[in-house]
Amino acid sequence: MAHACGQLFASPSAQPGVYMDFNKNDAVARRIQAFSERVAMAQENGLYFYNQPAQEILGGAKAVYHGRVMGMYASYSYLGLVGHPRINEAAKRAVDKWGTGTNGVRSLAGTLTLHDELEETIACFKHAETAITFTSGYVTNLTVISTLMGRGDYVLSDKINHASIVDGCLMSGAEFRRFKHNDMDDLERRLQHVPPDASCLVVADAVFSMDGDVIDLPRTVELCSKYGAYLMVDEAHSLGVLGKTGRGIEEHFGLADVVDIKMGTLSKTIPSVGGYVAGKKELVNYLRHASRAYIFSAALPPAQAAAANEAFKVIEEEPWRIERLNQNTELFIGGLKSAGFDTMLTTTAIVPVLCGSDEAAFMMTREAQQHDVFVLPVVSPAVPEGQARLRATITAAHDPAEIERAMDVIATAGRQIGII
Numbered sequence: 001m002a003h004a005c006g007q008l009f010a011s012p013s014a015q016p017g018v019y020m021d022f023n024k025n026d027a028v029a030r031r032i033q034a035f036s037e038r039v040a041m042a043q044e045n046g047l048y049f050y051n052q053p054a055q056e057i058l059g060g061a062k063a064v065y066h067g068r069v070m071g072m073y074a075s076y077s078y079l080g081l082v083g084h085p086r087i088n089e090a091a092k093r094a095v096d097k098w099g100t101g102t103n104g105v106r107s108l109a110g111t112l113t114l115h116d117e118l119e120e121t122i123a124c125f126k127h128a129e130t131a132i133t134f135t136s137g138y139v140t141n142l143t144v145i146s147t148l149m150g151r152g153d154y155v156l157s158d159k160i161n162h163a164s165i166v167d168g169c170l171m172s173g174a175e176f177r178r179f180k181h182n183d184m185d186d187l188e189r190r191l192q193h194v195p196p197d198a199s200c201l202v203v204a205d206a207v208f209s210m211d212g213d214v215i216d217l218p219r220t221v222e223l224c225s226k227y228g229a230y231l232m233v234d235e236a237h238s239l240g241v242l243g244k245t246g247r248g249i250e251e252h253f254g255l256a257d258v259v260d261i262k263m264g265t266l267s268k269t270i271p272s273v274g275g276y277v278a279g280k281k282e283l284v285n286y287l288r289h290a291s292r293a294y295i296f297s298a299a300l301p302p303a304q305a306a307a308a309n310e311a312f313k314v315i316e317e318e319p320w321r322i323e324r325l326n327q328n329t330e331l332f333i334g335g336l337k338s339a340g341f342d343t344m345l346t347t348t349a350i351v352p353v354l355c356g357s358d359e360a361a362f363m364m365t366r367e368a369q370q371h372d373v374f375v376l377p378v379v380s381p382a383v384p385e386g387q388a389r390l391r392a393t394i395t396a397a398h399d400p401a402e403i404e405r406a407m408d409v410i411a412t413a414g415r416q417i418g419i420i
């Protein structure tokens with residue numbers, strides 16, 4: 001049966017261009033046109049790989065696309081928790097008990113005991129006094145940075161921090177400076193230029209989402225304390241990944257409670273959706289009463305809150321997943337390197353396979369996907385020109401034999417295309 005929307009637009013009475021005329025020669029129309037042409041060209045050449053619908057997700061390691069089971073090397077389910085029976089059950093129980101939505105925003109009728117339980121679980125897991133949740137990781141960065149910082153303040157952000165951090169910094173209206181990637185001398189120079197009476201926030205990803213390397217936390221902490229700056233770290237790709245028990249960046253470096261604003265997402269290792277900040281009671285209380293995404297946007301749905309809550313418990317009770325992830329990561333990075341690939345500075349589950357030109361990255365992707373290895377390309381402007389890459393991710397759910405096969409496929413493609 002045709003979709004109602006399809007019928008509407010196919011109807012002869014529908015008048016194209018009545019609402020927005022994209023053929024005008026203004027900046028908006030030109031922008032849209034330029035993008036449409038870029039996408040259409042990639043599609044015509046069979047080099048468009050985005051927005052492909054998965055027909056089935058088979059744990060973190062496999063998925064069905066175009067009717068074929070593929071090895072999944074683009075999933076953030078680092079510990080392979082997606083589809084975990086206990087987590088699914090918790091979500092189902094929450095739907096049975098609470099329904100599928102909340103009754104509005106957290107501050108008014110939207111807070112459920114489930115939200116309080118989840119925030120307690122997160123605080124406990126992160127060894128923090130308390131925690132607050134939001135409906136996405138993106139929104140968490142946006143609202144937290146822009147609520148804490150304002151005109152006259154300074155925000156120092158690593159050059160390759162995630163877009164949500166950049167957007168939060170811009171939205172805050174504070175003086176926004178970027179320091180060279182993971183370069184502590186440059187960070188110190190920038191800190192020296194902050195007026196002594198100004199508030200300053202240093203913000204960085206724990207694991208950088210395009211390169212997979214880890215922030216130099218000990219030096220960052222040292223500098224923040226020397227110059228009296230607050231420190232915020234985004235643990236989107238380190239929660240469940242770094243540290244012996246998956247508690248993240250502080251555990252990885254053996255440092256206890258050195259990050260003021262411990263931010264993370266519930267959409268990667270934790271197979272749900274949402275974002276959190278863990279920290280001191282005063283900080284969280286302030287965010288609960290002043291951050292606009294908390295006050296003016298609906299609460300996390302019950303199933304998602306319950307799933308996230310259960311996932312933290314599973315991480316604690318199934319520590320073998322972290323060990324397995326570490327073994328798989330070592331196998332994957334080591335194998336790609338010995339095949340001759342440049343995997344940059346990664347030591348984590350995000351593994352860039354440097355291709356060079358955008359075209360080379362697209363061709364590598366096509367070859368890999370044609371051989372049932374689902375990887376995705378990252379091209380400019382998301383990464384600097386000439387540093388286009390496959391951005392492969394590895395999980396605890398992968399079997400070493402599958403990883404070997406994926407590496408063979410990638411290496412064969414790399415030789416064909418002339419990357420190795």
Ligand SMILES: Cc1ncc(COP(=O)(O)O)c(C=O)c1O
Binds near residue numbers: 139
């Ligand atoms: C470092 C980082 N922070 C924040 C986010 C946003 O998180 P979410 O997808 O949960 O909104 C992402 C998402 O990819 C990320 O990589």
